[in-house]
Amino acid sequence: MTVTNKPPISLGHDDPLTLIISGNHAAAYAAKMARVEVVAAYPITPSTGCIEKVSDFVDGGTMGAKYIKVESEHSAAGALIGASATGARTFSSTSSHGLLYMAELVWWAALARFPTVMSIVNRELAPAWSIWAQTQDSMGLRDSGCIQYYCKNVQEVFDTCLMAYKVGEHEHVYMPSLVCQDAFILSHTSAPVDMPRQKEVDDFLPPYNPKHFKLDPKNPVTHSNLSYPEHFRGKRFNIMESTYRAKQIIKDVCADYKKRFGKFHGDLLDIYGIDAKTKHIIVSHSSIAEEIEVAIDILKEKGYNVGLIRIRVLRPFPDEEFRELCKNIDTIHFIERAPSYGFKGVLAIDTMAALYEGSNHPKAFHHIEGLSGMDVTAEYAADLIEKDLETLKR
Amino acid sequence: MVTTKEILRLPESVLPGHAACAGCSSSLGLRYALKALGENVIMSIPACCTSVWQGPYPKSSIAVPVLNIAFAAAASAAAGISAALEAKGNNDTTVLAWAGDGGSVDIGLATISGAAERNDNMIYVTYSNESYSNTGVQKSGATPPGARTTTTPNGRVGFPKDISLIMWTHNLPYVATANTSYPRDFIEKLQKAQQMKGFKFIYLLAPCAVGWRFPSEKTIEVGKLAVQSGAQILWEAVNGDIEISSLSKKYEDPTKRKPLEEYLQYQGRFRGIKPELKQSYKDYIDYQWSIITSLAKIR
Numbered sequence A: 001m002t003v004t005n006k007p008p009i010s011l012g013h014d015d016p017l018t019l020i021i022s023g024n025h026a027a028a029y030a031a032k033m034a035r036v037e038v039v040a041a042y043p044i045t046p047s048t049g050c051i052e053k054v055s056d057f058v059d060g061g062t063m064g065a066k067y068i069k070v071e072s073e074h075s076a077a078g079a080l081i082g083a084s085a086t087g088a089r090t091f092s093s094t095s096s097h098g099l100l101y102m103a104e105l106v107w108w109a110a111l112a113r114f115p116t117v118m119s120i121v122n123r124e125l126a127p128a129w130s131i132w133a134q135t136q137d138s139m140g141l142r143d144s145g146c147i148q149y150y151c152k153n154v155q156e157v158f159d160t161c162l163m164a165y166k167v168g169e170h171e172h173v174y175m176p177s178l179v180c181q182d183a184f185i186l187s188h189t190s191a192p193v194d195m196p197r198q199k200e201v202d203d204f205l206p207p208y209n210p211k212h213f214k215l216d217p218k219n220p221v222t223h224s225n226l227s228y229p230e231h232f233r234g235k236r237f238n239i240m241e242s243t244y245r246a247k248q249i250i251k252d253v254c255a256d257y258k259k260r261f262g263k264f265h266g267d268l269l270d271i272y273g274i275d276a277k278t279k280h281i282i283v284s285h286s287s288i289a290e291e292i293e294v295a296i297d298i299l300k301e302k303g304y305n306v307g308l309i310r311i312r313v314l315r316p317f318p319d320e321e322f323r324e325l326c327k328n329i330d331t332i333h334f335i336e337r338a339p340s341y342g343f344k345g346v347l348a349i350d351t352m353a354a355l356y357e358g359s360n361h362p363k364a365f366h367h368i369e370g371l372s373g374m375d376v377t378a379e380y381a382a383d384l385i386e387k388d389l390e391t392l393k394r
Numbered sequence B: 001m002v003t004t005k006e007i008l009r010l011p012e013s014v015l016p017g018h019a020a021c022a023g024c025s026s027s028l029g030l031r032y033a034l035k036a037l038g039e040n041v042i043m044s045i046p047a048c049c050t051s052v053w054q055g056p057y058p059k060s061s062i063a064v065p066v067l068n069i070a071f072a073a074a075a076s077a078a079a080g081i082s083a084a085l086e087a088k089g090n091n092d093t094t095v096l097a098w099a100g101d102g103g104s105v106d107i108g109l110a111t112i113s114g115a116a117e118r119n120d121n122m123i124y125v126t127y128s129n130e131s132y133s134n135t136g137v138q139k140s141g142a143t144p145p146g147a148r149t150t151t152t153p154n155g156r157v158g159f160p161k162d163i164s165l166i167m168w169t170h171n172l173p174y175v176a177t178a179n180t181s182y183p184r185d186f187i188e189k190l191q192k193a194q195q196m197k198g199f200k201f202i203y204l205l206a207p208c209a210v211g212w213r214f215p216s217e218k219t220i221e222v223g224k225l226a227v228q229s230g231a232q233i234l235w236e237a238v239n240g241d242i243e244i245s246s247l248s249k250k251y252e253d254p255t256k257r258k259p260l261e262e263y264l265q266y267q268g269r270f271r272g273i274k275p276e277l278k279q280s281y282k283d284y285i286d287y288q289w290s291i292i293t294s295l296a297k298i299r
Helices: A023-033 A048-059 A073-085 A096-101 A103-111 A154-168 A198-204 A229-261 A286-301 A319-325 A346-356 A378-393 B004-009 B025-037 B049-053 B071-087 B101-106 B109-117 B163-168 B183-194 B216-228 B246-252 B260-264 B275-296
Strands: A017-021 A038-041 A066-069 A090-095 A117-122 A147-150 A177-182 A191-195 A269-272 A280-284 A306-311 A313-315 A331-336 A363-368 B041-045 B066-068 B094-100 B122-128 B174-179 B199-205 B235-238 B241-244
Touching: A017 A023, A023 A048, A023 A090, A023 A117, A023 A154, A023 A177, A023 A191, A038 A048, A038 A073, A038 B071, A048 A066, A048 A090, A066 A073, A066 B071, A073 A090, A073 A096, A073 A103, A073 B066, A073 B071, A073 B109, A090 A096, A096 A103, A096 A117, A103 A229, A117 A154, A147 A154, A147 A229, A154 A177, A154 A191, A154 A198, A154 A229, A177 A286, A198 A229, A229 A313, A269 A286, A269 A319, A280 A286, A280 A346, A280 A378, A286 A306, A286 A331, A286 A378, A313 A346, A319 A346, A331 A346, A331 A378, A346 A363, A363 A378, B004 B183, B025 B049, B025 B094, B025 B122, B025 B183, B025 B216, B041 B071, B049 B094, B071 B094, B071 B101, B071 B109, B071 B122, B094 B101, B101 B109, B101 B122, B101 B163, B109 B122, B109 B163, B109 B199, B122 B183, B163 B174, B163 B199, B163 B275, B174 B183, B174 B216, B183 B199, B183 B235, B216 B246, B216 B260, B241 B246, B241 B275, B260 B275
Parallel strands: A038 A066, A038 A090, A090 A117, A117 A177, A147 A177, A280 A306, A280 A331, A331 A363, B041 B066, B041 B094, B094 B122, B122 B199, B174 B199
Antiparallel strands: A017 A191, A147 A313, A269 A306, B174 B235, B235 B241
């Protein structure tokens, strides 16, 4: 067998570059600079911009990936699994119903330990048809084992896609990643994105060389055949351990990325305006959180000692980190786009479970806001929190 | 054509001790397939009988690398394997997608159609026991008229889908039908397919002793009768040109065919079915012959 394990040609730039691009294009540039070898994707609004940009790169000869233009998202994920199992670095992008359509194989990729990276544009689920932002699509896959990142701006999308490969391909992790951005608010909004030199990215992210498993006729292995409970249990606990372990690896990779490229968006959590005296914490996610940073400034001016925790990584969940930050606070306020029908919101459920194991149990306020991309302005968010705090005075 | 001696000398990649039912022809089929294709092969196997009979972890009875994958994903996973090999400059490993009739004709149809339309580089074999045998013999899109399954206890009404012709309409480099009772024909077709680049499709009829309810020692005989009665037509199409294979050629003349009853007599699945359902099977066979012989004239 003739195997030339060289990364495919990607014509990166020699000098640092700043481009004004959308979140979709930021993910595409990251896939190119990560020297992805196989892309498989199916178009769905609003993630199409990403795969169109990848098509431009591939057809223009600046990205050496094989791009499989599949007939469904289910097949996109199937192809990523096949390619990743063969030792290739893989990429896709999808959204909403597309992600749910491939859900069977997203679970498969995770439970099979294939570290693909997908750019997910968080979009509402129908019915009724809606194309605007909401995070239930990816949060519905919360328990699959995928590492889930929620980005607040376009720069973070670019940086996180690169970091996601580094984390997911770590030999103590080997899990796929979903790098999520809000529909339109990030996917279609252009903002300046600083990109490092290709050589620097190559140093940060060497070619994918799986040590755990690879389809190789010289070393034939049957992957995922029937397993009896005594073997099954071990495989699943291994995933539990690996995803927990990923917490430290995410922290390390974010620190390394900051050192190399000067970009840091928080690691598991992104913290704003919290000090030793903070009594009230807002918990939010995605692009809403960036708006809430302004709300924090407004509230502080009014004399409230309020801070913000943005959940940047939903899985693995930063439970100890939360307990540490919340050990002296009085109230916690959730502002999230992710209802769990029948019981509050996804962020609240997970955060409250984490805090239950700590000694401080702050009073909680729940706000499901921004459904279907509805704007959550800083003033509106500040008003919500002020009203929460007023109720305490009564 | 390869000789039986030569077949026996080819390396064995289906190892003894697998978990197939007595009289299983799909294990025979894969044995021949891997003899034909050699050891430099990567397989994708969706949910099907082979996902069970390959045997449980930590062992395996298949000596080439296997990626087990979800029901509707044999072709997409194989497309990914093939693309990754290409990306890594590997041009000599054969990618074999090995799926049952349910995984191809029904739940995997869009996937296989997509891979075929893109002409992704693989050999896709549908080994067909004409039912969902693995889950206890339910009706599939490939179940023939009149056959009893656990979801058609009175016999299947209507005609099956012909996945081989559906694949033929995808303008593929190679499409063929084969039968586990004729290994030399099957091996020759596989080796021909292996020499070509792109999407190659083979429909392999694989009689199922349990599902078709015949004694397990009758597998080979039942398979042969499928061809000799004309119920299965062996053909191949290189770049679209359909040619009826020599084994089926003489049955173009209906008078040369053995009576369908002879094929059905061993099979409990047809026992006591209504005469109109048996007639329906005969009508289907005539219809298939008229299509294949007409298409074989097109060049």
